[in-house]
Amino acid sequence: MALNSMVGNARDHGLGRNRGIWATLHLDPTLLLLLLVLMVGGLFVLYSGADRNLEMVKAQVIRFGVAFVVMIVFAQLDPAVFRRWSPWLYAAGLVGLVAVLVVGVGAKGAQRWLALPGLPRFQPSELMKLVVPMMAAWYLSRYYLPPTFSRVMAGLVIVLLPMFLIVRQPDLGTSLLVGMAGIFVVFFAGISWKLIAAFAAMVSVSAPLMWFFVMREYQKQRVLTLLDPQSDPLGAGWNIIQSKTAIGSGGIDGKGWLQGTQSHLEFLPESHTDFIVAVLAEEFGFIGVALLLALYFMIILRCLYIAVTAQDSFGRLLAGALTMTFFIYIFVNIGMVSGLLPVVGVPLPLISYGGTSSVTLMAAFGVLMSIHTHRRMITA
Incomplete structure (x- = not known):
């Protein structure tokens, strides 16, 4: 009887043999x-x-x-695979972004591509659109949510580091997409509105500095x-x-x-x-x-x-x-x-x-x- 109940539960949740072709x-x-x-x-x-x-x-x-x-x-792939490989993919992505700045291939005034022997030319920054939110989710999900102030700051560092490297290529559009992908993870983790207001104020204050020294x-x-x-x-x-x-x-x-x-x-x-x-x-x-x-x-x-x-x-x-x-x-x-x-x-x-x-x-x-x-x- 217990076995029949388990099988019934499995089928109810779409996990048995008859779960359907889409689930398979x-x-x-x-x-x-x-x-x-x-x-x-x-x-x-x-x-x-x-x-x-x-x-x-x-x-x-x-x-x-x-x-x-x-x-x-x-x-x-099971989500556990993405979780397990997040730190390694993030590290590889950072290495790729640094390599672009050093030995990257330039076109139209920007240096955004890597040309490795035996591989087609590719942009490491595109990989970071997936890896940055993956890494931020990996880090924040390891602790109780909502995160503490120190962990929010660590999450922002995870996001801002690749953003800075991508801006240097320069590629403002991709850096914004990568940054927003990671910041959404931090936001969904449950940060307080005070921190959001402080971050908005920091961006507003730094805007003139970006105009004169970054852009x-x-x-x-x-x-x-x-x-x-x-x-x-x-x-x-x-x-x-x-x-x-x-x-x-x-x-x-x-x-x-x-x-x-x-x-x-x-x-x-x-x-x-x-x-x-x-x-x-x-x-x-x-x-x-x-x-x-x-x-x-x-x-x-x-x-x-x-x-x-x-x-x-x-x-x-x-x-x-x-x-x-x-x-x-x-x-x-x-x-x-x-x-x-x-x-x-x-x-x-x-x-x-x-x-x-x-x-x-x-x-x-x-x-x-x-x-x-x-x-x-x-x-x-």
Whole structure:
């Protein structure tokens, strides 16, 4: 009788032999479906943004395929594996960031890549988008929550050290994403509002110092352009002005797929990468943007559900931080394209052309699925 009860409990919690194919594959079907819809829609927008370049679309499909494989592999790993390897991955990431500054490969005025023999060129900073929140969650989850002041400070050091190294490359956009990913872990651990207010005050006080001693000329120019794009309409302000023109000209229902003028007449720069949401807004209008945001919102809701139902502090902190990092991608990209934030080179998740960000994001979704599908049986 006891054995039958145990088997019944296992089946009730989806842990028996009849737990279903999705649990066996360690994939979340709801999240998987939403991601597929987003990717397929993104390919249609990319085809238009790339001026009907089918080869670019095919390359993006291949990148998505690689990203899906990475997601599936990460989903198979038990969260305990991520917890165990967090310190080692963090240390390897720091070594990689230092190596970039010393022997890294430069392009377009930035030194962000490593070229190791036998391996393709890669950016160690992309690895840190996953590793920094993983390391912060590992450290804080080892102690009772909420953390003490000293442990909060130690958690911030874990976050700020790679941020500083990435800013030196320079890569302000990636450093912000890495920093926010780690800070969300510290925030979700349960710090007091007094500490939050103190941190905000510290950032406010240090802002003038950053302007004069940390920020480079091109970064200052981006802030000045945000405040007054018309000051240099044919130079630094061109991107924002054309992007806002494309968004506004779309109206309610847009001009129609492949009918956008700003992108196809080459007024809109980077129409297949950072500014691709302007292409969507021009061709599908307010309705198209609203549908995209609704899809993003459903993905975020599902990920937050996974975070809330995680069974340990490490899983909850890590899942919550990865979810909010995905949100920051969306917020920063749409904010900069709309002229509400400075241009920092953050792609629109799973819509913009590019492989590195897609692989990183899908790896994060794989971690979320791992946390959700490796839950232990809870007996009565």
